[in-house]
Amino acid sequence: MFKVLVSDPISDLGIQKLVDAEDVTVDKKPGLSEDELVAIIGDYDALLVRSQTRVTARIMDAGKSLKVVGRAGVGVDNIDLEAATQRGIIVINAPDGNTITTCEHTFAMMMAVARHIPQAYLKTVGGEWDRKSFLGVELRGKILGVLGMGRIGSEVAKRAKAFGMEIWGYDPFLTEERAEKLGIRMSSVDDIVRNADFMTVHTPLTPETRHMISRPQFEVMKKGMRIVNCARGGIIDELALVEAADQGIVAGAAFDVFEVEPPAADHPFLNHPKIIVTPHLGASTVEAQENVAIDVSEQVLNILRDKPFLNAVNMPPIPANVLNKLQPYFGLGEKLGSFVSQLIEGAVEEISVSYAGELAEVDTQPLTRYIVRGVLSHHLGAEQVNVVNSLHLAKGRHVNIVVSNSHAARDFTNSITVVLRSKTATRLVTGTMLTGYGPRIVQIDRFTVDVAPQGNLILVSHNDKPGIIGSVGTLLGDNGVNIAAMQVGRELEGGAAIMVLTVDKGASKELIAKLVELPDLNKAKEINLY
Numbered sequence: 001m002f003k004v005l006v007s008d009p010i011s012d013l014g015i016q017k018l019v020d021a022e023d024v025t026v027d028k029k030p031g032l033s034e035d036e037l038v039a040i041i042g043d044y045d046a047l048l049v050r051s052q053t054r055v056t057a058r059i060m061d062a063g064k065s066l067k068v069v070g071r072a073g074v075g076v077d078n079i080d081l082e083a084a085t086q087r088g089i090i091v092i093n094a095p096d097g098n099t100i101t102t103c104e105h106t107f108a109m110m111m112a113v114a115r116h117i118p119q120a121y122l123k124t125v126g127g128e129w130d131r132k133s134f135l136g137v138e139l140r141g142k143i144l145g146v147l148g149m150g151r152i153g154s155e156v157a158k159r160a161k162a163f164g165m166e167i168w169g170y171d172p173f174l175t176e177e178r179a180e181k182l183g184i185r186m187s188s189v190d191d192i193v194r195n196a197d198f199m200t201v202h203t204p205l206t207p208e209t210r211h212m213i214s215r216p217q218f219e220v221m222k223k224g225m226r227i228v229n230c231a232r233g234g235i236i237d238e239l240a241l242v243e244a245a246d247q248g249i250v251a252g253a254a255f256d257v258f259e260v261e262p263p264a265a266d267h268p269f270l271n272h273p274k275i276i277v278t279p280h281l282g283a284s285t286v287e288a289q290e291n292v293a294i295d296v297s298e299q300v301l302n303i304l305r306d307k308p309f310l311n312a313v314n315m316p317p318i319p320a321n322v323l324n325k326l327q328p329y330f331g332l333g334e335k336l337g338s339f340v341s342q343l344i345e346g347a348v349e350e351i352s353v354s355y356a357g358e359l360a361e362v363d364t365q366p367l368t369r370y371i372v373r374g375v376l377s378h379h380l381g382a383e384q385v386n387v388v389n390s391l392h393l394a395k396g397r398h399v400n401i402v403v404s405n406s407h408a409a410r411d412f413t414n415s416i417t418v419v420l421r422s423k424t425a426t427r428l429v430t431g432t433m434l435t436g437y438g439p440r441i442v443q444i445d446r447f448t449v450d451v452a453p454q455g456n457l458i459l460v461s462h463n464d465k466p467g468i469i470g471s472v473g474t475l476l477g478d479n480g481v482n483i484a485a486m487q488v489g490r491e492l493e494g495g496a497a498i499m500v501l502t503v504d505k506g507a508s509k510e511l512i513a514k515l516v517e518l519p520d521l522n523k524a525k526e527i528n529l530y
């Protein structure tokens with residue numbers, strides 16, 4: 001039974017799928033301190049959070065069974081990603097579910113700051129009928145600078161056009177083509193700051209975006225600028241903004257996010273006549289909360305059940321078309337890695353993977369992660385190694401990983417060859433997906449075979465002599481080990497050969513030792529492929 005802890009307020013409806021899952025129990029405990037989380041996290045396989053819970057290295061160290069941290073939202077700056085990667089904990093987010101909601105909040109804030117709505121509201125409910133203090137401005141005809149043209153920034157740009165605004169966008173990944181399609185002008189931070197009437201930021205908080213709008217930008221800013229931040233506190237330097245507002249450079253600002261949340265009671269934004277605030281409400285709609293909770297729950301379930309998953313933050317994203325192509329090979333890749341790692345003697349120094357045929361046409365890095373996981377988990381334990389940390393762990397152990405592609409697959413439409421090298425040995429295995437038959441091992445070292453990579457296998461190397469198959473079968477049978485399938489591979493008649501036996505239950509060490517004593521039998525090795 002998997003245990004999931006929900007430590008922030010997350011939509012009940014959204015996590016219903018997790019609650020209903022027969023192999024999962026869900027505990028909801030919002031508002032725990034770091035110490036309280038450290039005390040209980042050891043019981044859990046998954047942790048679901050929003051932006052309040054700070055998922056620290058200490059919490060992850062205590063989370064001995066923790067496989068995944070699911071963020072029901074976009075920003076993962078509250079999660080120590082480096083620590084998660086090192087510990088093989090997958091971090092996923094729900095990047096699409098709150099885009100429109102946050103975009104709409106940005107508009108609510110932009111309109112509110114343009115028309116002084118919160119300030120006017122306060123006076124009106126306080127009994128004053130003050131119409132002259134709140135002269136606003138129109139959005140129509142104004143230049144809106146959008147810093148960060150990702151999901152939310154692009155939606156803001158689309159809607160701003162309907163208000164008759166001229167949009168200038170800046171994003172290091174914005175192409176002329178996309179800008180043209182969106183009907184916006186490609187710009188720079190400097191141009192936006194000098195020319196825009198409104199400015200809104202939609203970037204993540206990174207070392208590069210931290211204080212990207214600070215004193216030097218306020219010094220050259222167009223007088224009367226109105227600024228919205230519904231992205232992350234710290235993108236705009238808070239103190240510099242207050243100065244600029246006091247100097248009349250900034251006419252108004254609307255902030256949903258703060259450098260420290262919640263802000264201290266004496267934070268200069270609170271009670272500033274030109275600055276309006278909301279308590280990080282950008283994603284807080286019924287719809288968005290349901291969306292992100294559904295998305296994150298589905299992926300957490302996939303991870304717990306060891307199925308392919310989307311939206312991992314601490315490993316490179318896999319485009320859907322690539323995932324569709326690679327997904328059928330993940331199991332085979334891992335089994336090949338595991339198989340060959342059970343053959344090799346000595347510490348593995350190099351894992352060399354060759355992809356052939358249709359596999360050579362896509363980015364196979366995600367598949368390589370599964371293969372390396374298969375290789376390493378035999379020694380490090382399946383619990384320790386997963387697709388997030390497998391490459392990282394290999395590097396830490398100075399295992400060199402070499403990947404090559406060849407467009408022509410010898411006899412198959414696709415194949416994966418994994419070669420392991422140690423100081424004293426080199427071992428090879430090749431596998432393929434046979435249409436209609438599934439995964440197959442088709443080569444072991446220099447021998448051609450046809451073996452389903454599953455269950456208990458016994459690999460025997462022997463001299464190709466009459467009677468040897470019978471004597472192996474008799475010995476196993478006498479010891480109660482039933483043979484489900486057998487494959488023999490040989491180079492030349494009477495030469496070196498191998499035998500791969502699929503047996504219904506594992507053979508004991510003693511039995512394997514007895515096998516080796518049979519005449520003309522050189523080596524026998526049990527291989528477990530579960």
Ligand SMILES: NC(=O)C1=CN([C@@H]2O[C@H](COP(=O)(O)OP(=O)(O)OC[C@H]3O[C@@H](n4cnc5c(N)ncnc54)[C@H](O)[C@@H]3O)[C@@H](O)[C@H]2O)C=CC1
Pocket residue numbers: 073074075076095098099102147148149150151152153170171172173202203204205208209230231232256257280281282283284
């Ligand atoms: N207030 C709230 O409740 C919410 C806040 N957010 C925040 O909004 C922000 C944007 O979210 P999305 O649009 O979903 O993310 P996204 O990843 O789709 O877009 C971010 C964009 O910022 C761009 N960018 C990165 N560095 C930049 C730089 N130095 N200058 C200009 N652009 C840069 C990226 O290229 C990317 O296109 C994130 O910080 C997210 O955490 C998201 C949802 C709710």
Ligand SMILES: O=C(O)C(=O)COP(=O)(O)O
Pocket residue numbers: 050051052072073074075076098280281282283284
């Ligand atoms: O998704 C994001 O990045 C957000 O900032 C939303 O945060 P929240 O889930 O509302 O705490």
